[in-house]
Amino acid sequence: MNKYEKGKWDLDDLVKNPTRQSFDKKINEIQKQSDKFVKIRSQLKPDISSKKFLAILHEIEDITEKASKIGGYAGLKFSENTQSDEATTLLNRISQFGSVIQNKMLFFDLWWKKQVDEKNAKRLIKESGDLSDYLRYKRLVAKYALSEPEEKIINTLDVTGISALVKIYDKITNAFSYTVNVNGKKKTLGREELTTLVRNKNPRTREAAYKALLTKYQENKGVIGQIYQNIALNWKNEGMDMRKFPSPISIQNISNDVDDKTIDVMLQVCKKNATVFQKYFKQKAKRVGVKKLRRYDLYAPSKKSGAERNYTFDQGAKLVLDSLNRFSPKIAEFASRVFNENHIDYSLRHGKRDGAFCSTPLPYITPFVLINYTGKSRDVFTLAHEIGHAVHSIAASDKSILVSDAPLPLAETASTYSELLLYDNISNQISDNEKATMLSDKIDDFYATIGRQSFFTLFEMEAHKQIANSITVEDISNIYRKNLKDQFGNSIQISDDFGIEWSCIPHFYHSPFYCYSYSFGNLLAVSLFQTYKNEGESFVSDYIDILSAGGSQKPEILLKEHGLDITKSKFWQDGFDYINEQVNTLSKL
Numbered sequence: 090m091n092k093y094e095k096g097k098w099d100l101d102d103l104v105k106n107p108t109r110q111s112f113d114k115k116i117n118e119i120q121k122q123s124d125k126f127v128k129i130r131s132q133l134k135p136d137i138s139s140k141k142f143l144a145i146l147h148e149i150e151d152i153t154e155k156a157s158k159i160g161g162y163a164g165l166k167f168s169e170n171t172q173s174d175e176a177t178t179l180l181n182r183i184s185q186f187g188s189v190i191q192n193k194m195l196f197f198d199l200w201w202k203k204q205v206d207e208k209n210a211k212r213l214i215k216e217s218g219d220l221s222d223y224l225r226y227k228r229l230v231a232k233y234a235l236s237e238p239e240e241k242i243i244n245t246l247d248v249t250g251i252s253a254l255v256k257i258y259d260k261i262t263n264a265f266s267y268t269v270n271v272n273g274k275k276k277t278l279g280r281e282e283l284t285t286l287v288r289n290k291n292p293r294t295r296e297a298a299y300k301a302l303l304t305k306y307q308e309n310k311g312v313i314g315q316i317y318q319n320i321a322l323n324w325k326n327e328g329m330d331m332r333k334f335p336s337p338i339s340i341q342n343i344s345n346d347v348d349d350k351t352i353d354v355m356l357q358v359c360k361k362n363a364t365v366f367q368k369y370f371k372q373k374a375k376r377v378g379v380k381k382l383r384r385y386d387l388y389a390p391s392k393k394s395g396a397e398r399n400y401t402f403d404q405g406a407k408l409v410l411d412s413l414n415r416f417s418p419k420i421a422e423f424a425s426r427v428f429n430e431n432h433i434d435y436s437l438r439h440g441k442r443d444g445a446f447c448s449t450p451l452p453y454i455t456p457f458v459l460i461n462y463t464g465k466s467r468d469v470f471t472l473a474h475e476i477g478h479a480v481h482s483i484a485a486s487d488k489s490i491l492v493s494d495a496p497l498p499l500a501e502t503a504s505t506y507s508e509l510l511l512y513d514n515i516s517n518q519i520s521d522n523e524k525a526t527m528l529s530d531k532i533d534d535f536y537a538t539i540g541r542q543s544f545f546t547l548f549e550m551e552a553h554k555q556i557a558n559s560i561t562v563e564d565i566s567n568i569y570r571k572n573l574k575d576q577f578g579n580s581i582q583i584s585d586d587f588g589i590e591w592s593c594i595p596h597f598y599h600s601p602f603y604c605y606s607y608s609f610g611n612l613l614a615v616s617l618f619q620t621y622k623n624e625g626e627s628f629v630s631d632y633i634d635i636l637s638a639g640g641s642q643k644p645e646i647l648l649k650e651h652g653l654d655i656t657k658s659k660f661w662q663d664g665f666d667y668i669n670e671q672v673n674t675l676s677k678l
Contacts, residue, residue: 096402096434096435096436097169097434097436098165098169098431098432098433098434098457098458098459099430099431099432100162100165100166100457102430102432102454102455103158103159103161103162103165103450103451103454104158104159104162107162107166112159112179112182112183115155115158115159116159116186118155119152119155119156119159119186119190120190122148122151122152122155123152123190123193123194124193126148126149126152126193126194127193127194127196129145129148129197130196130197132145133196133197133200133204135204135205135206135209136209137209137213139212139213139216139217142213142216142217143216143217145197146217146220146491149194149197149491150489150490150491152190152194153490153491154451154490156186156187156190157450157451157490158450158451159183160183160184160187160450161448161450161451161457162450163176163179163180163182163183163184164180164448164450165448165450165457165459166179166180167179167180167442168434168441168442168446168459169434169438169441169442169459170438170440170441171259171260171263171264171440171441171442172260172263172264172439172440173440177256177260180256181248184248184252185248188244188245188247188248191244192240192241192244192245195237195240195241195244196237198227198234199234199236199237199240201224201227201228202227202228202230202231202234203231203234210224210228214228219488219489219492219641220489220491220492222492222640222641222642222643223489223491223492223640223641226346226643229343229346230343232333233332233333233334233343234332235331235332239331243327250323251320251323254316254319254320254323254598255320255598255599257316258313258316258595258598259442259595261309261312261313262280262306262313262443262593262595263280263440263442263443264440265280265305266278266279267279267280267283267298267301267302267305268301269283269286269294269297269298269301270293270294270297271286271289271294271297272291272294279437279439279443280302280443281437281443281444281461281463282437282463283298283301283302284298285463285465285467286298287299287385287387287388288388288389288390288465288467289390290389290390292379292383292385292386292389295385295386295388295389296383296385299384299385299586299587300586302593303586303587303589303590303593304586306589306590306592306593307586307589310562310589310592311562313592314562314565314592315562316598317565317591317592317597317598318556318562318565320597320598320601321337321552321553321556321557321601322556322557324337324340324553324601325337325553325556325557328340335349336349336550337549337550337553337554337601337602338352338546338549338550338602340601340602341497341600341601341602341603341605342602344497345496345497345498345606345644346496346640346643346644347496347498347643347644347645348645348656350656351644351645351655351656352498352605352609354656354657354658354661355543355605355608355609355612355655355661356543356546356547356605356608357658358658358661358662358665359539359540359543359544359608359661359665360543360544360547360575362540362662362665362668362669363540363544363575363576363577363578364578365540365665365668365669365672366532366535366536366540366576366580367577367578367579367580368580368672369532369536369672369675370382370387370577370580370581371580372672372675372676373389373391373529374386376391376392376529377389377390377391377392378392381580381581381582382580382581382582383581383582383583383584384573384577384581384582384583384584384587385584387533387581388533390526391525391526391529398466399464399465400464400465400466400468400469401464402435402462402464405462405464405468405469405472406428406472408469408511408514408515409424409469409472409473409476409507409511410424410425410428411514412473412507412510412511412513412514412515413476413480413507413510415510415514416510416621416629417629417632417633419633420480420484420633423479423480423483423484424476424479424480426455426479426483427455427456427457427458427476427479430455432455432456432457432458433457433458433459433460434457434458434459434460435459435460435461435462435472436462437461437462437463441459441461442459443461443595444461444595445458445459445460445461445471445474445475446458446459446475446478447459447475447476447478447479447482447504449478449479449482449493449494451490452482452485452486452487452488452489452490452493452639453486455479455483456478456479456482456483458472458475458476458478458479459475460472460475466527466530467530469511470508470511470512470534473504473507473508473510473511474504474505474507474508475504476507477503477504477505477506477507477508478500478503478504480503480507480636481495481500481502481503481504481636482494484503484633484636484637484639485636485637485638485639485640485641487637488637488639488640488641492639492640492641493639493640494639494640495636495638495639495640496640496643496644497603497606498605498606498609498610498613498644499609499610499613499635499644499647500606500610501606501607501609501610501611501613501614502610502613502614502617502635502636503614503636504610505538505610505611505613505614505615506614506617506618506632508534508614509614509615509618510618512527512531513618515527516528521678524678525675525678528671528674528675528678529675531671532668532671532672532675535611535668535671538607538608538610538611539607539608539611539612539664539668540576540608541576542604542605542606542607542608543604543605543608544572544573544575544576545594545596545597545604545605546602546604546605546608547572547575548568548569548572548591549597549601549602549604550602551568551572552565552568552569552591553601555568563588565591566588566589566591567588569587569588569589569590569591570583570585570587570588573587611664612661612664612665613648613653613655613664615664615667615668616653616660616663616664616667617632617635619663619667631651634651635647635648635651
């Protein structure tokens, strides 16, 4: 087992010599290639030969790869230090350049969407191999495309408009520090360190942690609330008024290549099953030793649980890899690449982006993982989650960059499945008392990734609807308070300060309606895991097949080929039935 002592990733696989001159050279090369690409415009006719058409697609792949390489580097450098002026300047430069290149190549996209008749489109799709679904999808979104001059204006303005707003939100919130009283001592912490305190055994510490977080956002609600309103209005103005999407969430659904009906069915099942988590929270109150949980106590540990284990990064990495290896040595080998190639950034540093993510700038380069690792068991599960994303990317690494990324809802499948494998592995090695603690933690996770995320999405649907009618920041907080009441019922006591919590959720700013993908991915993963438990090793090849498809197939079709019908409420209810069983099991431990 390697020692992963550096704590910071190595980005040499993207850019070996990150000087101003080397970026100038790469940018000039892409510039020349895109200028040459523009000249193929005269060759674009509906009856174009499939050979010539494929050559054009391969040229698009090549330019996309080169741009993604430097774009990926710039994004990762900014994430490792969001307070670096140098990293911010580079990211802005590359973002603006990417917009210019996108505009130059836009004519092909619009030609394919708008000017090729159905008969020739079917012919070219049929003869395009792995890229056929990419082309089908482009035709699907054709009715939402604008004219070429309009698309160019939007691409150009996005860099200093919507993208700039998101960067400003990140810059403001990542610079926040939180002063909190821990065991009689005042400490100044970053967001990640603060978040660990909401699981502290001391109820006063939990409350202090939440109050420090919520107070900071409340104090800044004027600015960050205004940013959110403008993002929501931009979503409406461009998406609904100009492009004519039927609803705000439809913009994300079509982007994910998933039907509105599928997501609506899933969200309704999640809403209906809020009672499963309400039952759990009433049960948890007894385990925590209180009559009724406060919202501050949502992730409180059980009174019976011992001291929380700490895991060095090496120990955490070994647990994750061992769990994957028990399922499939091939999957474990994929995961090992991230560690062995030093593509993981796990140390805690001021200015580093909060949270965790996995980034795959190019299919054939091992993905990069960022995590803020504090050594708690939750961090080991977060590591498993992000390594699952990496496994998904590596499984689809033979696909074109145009179709290698899974649609967003499927993108959470491997990450969640990896967490389930880790839980299954660890729970077999511990006592009943430890198992009860871990099962409680697991149900907490099911709430956080399924129940909570679905209600986040329901909040966004209502917030976007109301913001279109001009409301205040306090009105948004009232919408959020009602949302909390709907999901918790009378199982939890909710204090008024949680009204501002919506502004602490980066996904609402970065990618509206992103959150339902967690509910989707988790419920899907639970179903797949149950299938594995029933079928054993014969299921492994099915699982790898689903991952290796990347984004080359529509989710409904891909999963139906493996016996899963995600358009029916029964499919989603099966996942909740499993969670309900776990809640009942916990009550007996």
